[in-house]
Amino acid sequence: MITKVLIANRGEIACRVIATCKRLGIKTVAVFSDADANAQHVALADEAVNIGPPSVAESYLRGDHIIEVAKAVGAEGIHPGYGFLSENAGFSESCAEAGIAFIGPPASAIRSMGDKAASKHIMIAANVPCTGGYHGDDQALETIATESERIGYPVMLKAVLGGGGKGMRIVKTAEELPALLESCQREGQASFGDPRILVEKYIPRSRHIELQVFADTHGNCVHLFERDCSIQRRHQKVLEEAPAPGMTDELRLAMGDAAVNAARAVGYVGAGTVEFMLDVTTNDFYFCEMNTRLQVEHPVSEMITGVDLVEWQLLAASGMAIPLPTQEHVNAQFRGHSIEARVYAEDTRGGFMPQAGHLAVVQAPAEEEGRLRVETGVRTGDDVSVHYDPMISKLVVWAEDRDAALAKMEAALGEYVIIGPPNNLEFVKSCVMHEGFQKGGVDTAFIEEHEAELLPDITSTWPAQGSDAMARITALGALACLLPSGSALQHAPTLDPTSPWNLSALDGFRVMPEAHATQRLRMRPTGVMDGDAALEVAVDAARQGDGSFMMSVDGSDGFEVRVVLLCVCARARVCVPLLS
Numbered sequence: 001m002i003t004k005v006l007i008a009n010r011g012e013i014a015c016r017v018i019a020t021c022k023r024l025g026i027k028t029v030a031v032f033s034d035a036d037a038n039a040q041h042v043a044l045a046d047e048a049v050n051i052g053p054p055s056v057a058e059s060y061l062r063g064d065h066i067i068e069v070a071k072a073v074g075a076e077g078i079h080p081g082y083g084f085l086s087e088n089a090g091f092s093e094s095c096a097e098a099g100i101a102f103i104g105p106p107a108s109a110i111r112s113m114g115d116k117a118a119s120k121h122i123m124i125a126a127n128v129p130c131t132g133g134y135h136g137d138d139q140a141l142e143t144i145a146t147e148s149e150r151i152g153y154p155v156m157l158k159a160v161l162g163g164g165g166k167g168m169r170i171v172k173t174a175e176e177l178p179a180l181l182e183s184c185q186r187e188g189q190a191s192f193g194d195p196r197i198l199v200e201k202y203i204p205r206s207r208h209i210e211l212q213v214f215a216d217t218h219g220n221c222v223h224l225f226e227r228d229c230s231i232q233r234r235h236q237k238v239l240e241e242a243p244a245p246g247m248t249d250e251l252r253l254a255m256g257d258a259a260v261n262a263a264r265a266v267g268y269v270g271a272g273t274v275e276f277m278l279d280v281t282t283n284d285f286y287f288c289e290m291n292t293r294l295q296v297e298h299p300v301s302e303m304i305t306g307v308d309l310v311e312w313q314l315l316a317a318s319g320m321a322i323p324l325p326t327q328e329h330v331n332a333q334f335r336g337h338s339i340e341a342r343v344y345a346e347d348t349r350g351g352f353m354p355q356a357g358h359l360a361v362v363q364a365p366a367e368e369e370g371r372l373r374v375e376t377g378v379r380t381g382d383d384v385s386v387h388y389d390p391m392i393s394k395l396v397v398w399a400e401d402r403d404a405a406l407a408k409m410e411a412a413l414g415e416y417v418i419i420g421p422p423n424n425l426e427f428v429k430s431c432v433m434h435e436g437f438q439k440g441g442v443d444t445a446f447i448e449e450h451e452a453e454l455l456p457d458i459t460s461t462w463p464a465q466g467s468d469a470m471a472r473i474t475a476l477g478a479l480a481c482l483l484p485s486g487s488a489l490q491h492a493p494t495l496d497p498t499s500p501w502n503l504s505a506l507d508g509f510r511v512m513p514e515a516h517a518t519q520r521l522r523m524r525p526t527g528v529m530d531g532d533a534a535l536e537v538a539v540d541a542a543r544q545g546d547g548s549f550m551m552s553v554d555g556s557d558g559f560e561v562r563v564v565l566l567c568v569c570a571r572a573r574v575c576v577p578l579l580s
Contacts, residue, residue: 001318002077002101003027006070007045009081010060011377012393013294014041017079020310029073031066033059035385040377047073054387060084063091067098077101077317079310083389086293087114087163103317105292109266113290116160117198123287126265128258131277131286133200139185144199145177151201157181159188160196163291165235167191170202203279203286205443208232209244210275211259212301214309215268216316220325223256224301224309225334231431233352233447238424239431240297241339242304245402245440255285256327262290270316271298271309280443296342296394299375303338303398305330306370337405338398341413341428345390345420348427349455354390357421358383364393365415371398372412384421392423406438430454470535475551475561478519478539515543 159167
């Protein structure tokens with residue numbers, strides 16, 4: 001078994017790999033950029049080495065430098081995680097030349113499946129169902145137009161080396177083709193260094209079903225069942241679940257056989273994912289692509305099989321056989337239902353634009369062995385960097401059946417507290433609770449078609465002035481202004497907000513009976529930029545002898561508020577009051 005691993009990645013996937021290595025007694029080496037000097041994965045690893053500036057091109061994509069570091073620290077293997085160098089065939093070859101195990105598939109498999117045009121030819125030869133399309137070398141507009149007419153609109157344009165939702169365009173009519181083709185080629189060149197595209201028949205109503213496969217060097221190749229990843233926005237996954245709702249035994253058998261055949265066709269070793277489009281009108285499925293790495297959503301497959309896929313990767317890279325060598329062995333461990341939600345720092349009402357900033361508080365639901373796990377690379381006091389993916393965590397639940405898993409996910413999302421940059425917790429919860437998703441079997445157009453319900457006009461639910469809800473909102477806002485702020489705490493001799501030396505308008509030491517203060521607030525709902533939607537109120541607060549506050553909003557009858565301290569964090573230097 002490999003005894004020391006360098007992890008050529010960052011964030012939650014680096015922490016995930018470290019966790020398995022620690023359980024197996026394998027030493028770990030983290031690499032980090034200047035921006036990640038205080039990151040969680042750096043703190044968790046046995047060793048950590050700085051590899052350069054924040055730019056990925058100067059740090060996490062410097063394969064040559066990472067290999068030099070691995071040799072210097074005596075690492076026997078390099079785990080690439082996902083993204084960055086994970087599907088770089090040249091990096092895989094360089095590892096082999098340096099005598100270091102690449103904990104992933106052979107370079108030949110990466111190349112075969114990385115080129116979408118070449119992979120289609122391989123899949124057709126392996127009798128894996130594929131959609132009709134054009135995968136040729138002639139990239140002239142006239143040729144693409146002719147082939148699109150032959151296939152029949154609508155068609156999908158895809159960058160040959162694309163991935164991560166980039167380099168994809170849906171063309172509904174011949175008139176749209178020239179502009180969208182140019183756009184797709186331009187994005188392919190910018191993102192992957194290759195402007196070539198392929199054309200596929202676009203299936204308007206389809207589900208995204210993918211199969212987790214695994215192969216070792218002893219000829220064993222199995223699948224660990226399917227995942228439904230149809231809840232997407234702009235081809236980026238939001239929720240994933242396993243198994244797929246409504247999957248029949250016959251369809252699972254057919255898709256499983258096709259996925260294993262696909263892996264065997266390219267001599268695959270390690271963890272991979274074969275993605276299919278399932279036509280909801282005909283129940284026919286078609287090969288989409290193969291991701292030659294560990295997927296972001298791999299935890300749901302682990303939850304329903306009891307398998308640690310990172311452990312299997314380490315075994316395969318060490319030349320060992322996988323513990324469940326036949327499909328019958330895997331099938332015997334199938335149990336329950338699992339759902340994963342991706343928690344991002346993003347502006348859901350501003351086009352889902354990525355956000356960066358300071359995480360004043362991150363309070364995730366309590367983990368439960370085999371039932372709830374939170375995979376994350378950040379903690380309270382960390383920053384979501386502008387340089388990298390804005391993922392905060394993956395929230396994963398398991399239960400005996402889908403209904404119970406849905407209820408568990410809803411409850412877990414409700415317990416999650418993030419104070420910092422805008423995040424998608426409420427949006428994800430809306431998706432989970434939506435009637436269509438609850439029924440199961442939604443297609444990839446779900447978010448687009450239900451956006452108005454998933455992101456309702458917040459002004460319609462904004463509490464009316466004078467209501468109890470508005471009173472509570474304004475009371476919390478006023479106390480946040482009047483009680484010690486983070487900046488005040490930084491210079492205070494103690495972080496204890498009850499200390500008489502933490503002076504503020506309301507809680508400083510005094511011998512007078514009560515402290516009074518008035519705070520004027522101008523508020524508007526999050527995401528509403530129209531100044532006319534703002535409310536202006538005056539909040540009067542008086543501290544009472546027992547530590548509670550008597551609040552009055554715009555001269556209304558007073559009501560009592562008590563403040564409960566959620567946390568005082570020396571790292572973040574912030575105290576967070578909650579109303580009771």
